[in-house]
Amino acid sequence: MTRGGLSELLWWGAAIVMVVSVGVGCWACCAKEYRYVPILSGSMGPHTPKGALVVTEPLRAQDMKPGDVVAFMPPEPWTPGDGLPMVHRIAAVTRDLGGAVHMTTKGDANDIPDPWQIDLTDGAGTYARVVYQVPYLGGWIVMVRSVGLVAGIGIVTGVVMPWNAVKRTPRVRRRRSAGTVARGTASGS
Known part of the structure; x- marks a missing residue:
């Protein structure tokens, strides 16, 4: 070949x-039902650095336990404007005197727990456990998402197509005949 x-x-x-x-x-x-969540802040560093992409699987409220890293939507007024879930570690799961169950979360790089408690009593809400992470990929996903899918495809095509064209361009080689002398060399000194 x-x-x-x-x-x-x-x-x-x-x-x-x-x-x-x-x-x-x-x-x-x-x-x-795996989902992908880009990490946009450094609140989970160094465990999950800013710019990483985490893969999550659904998690029932009754299966949540301290130490799990979960994706969730914080309650108002802390709900993010971009619509992406927050990824933090469960600091505590507590039950009050009335039987209500609450989850307290905290970013690994933060000194104090988050200012909210999430009510898990009725099992409402969508929660997911982080099962895998890919460093640096989250930043690229956010960039493509903000620029737009069409622009992202255009950028990739704009890089791949010229590279492919250069790789496939035939190279023309000149052969020197046995009797010619290359320029710049001295003969018979």
């Missing part, structure tokens, strides 16, 4: 692996 043929084979192999990976990721997201 020629060098160019091997290069093209590797290119297509990488493209197929990428398409399959995206497909499996989409399937996992839909079938298992």
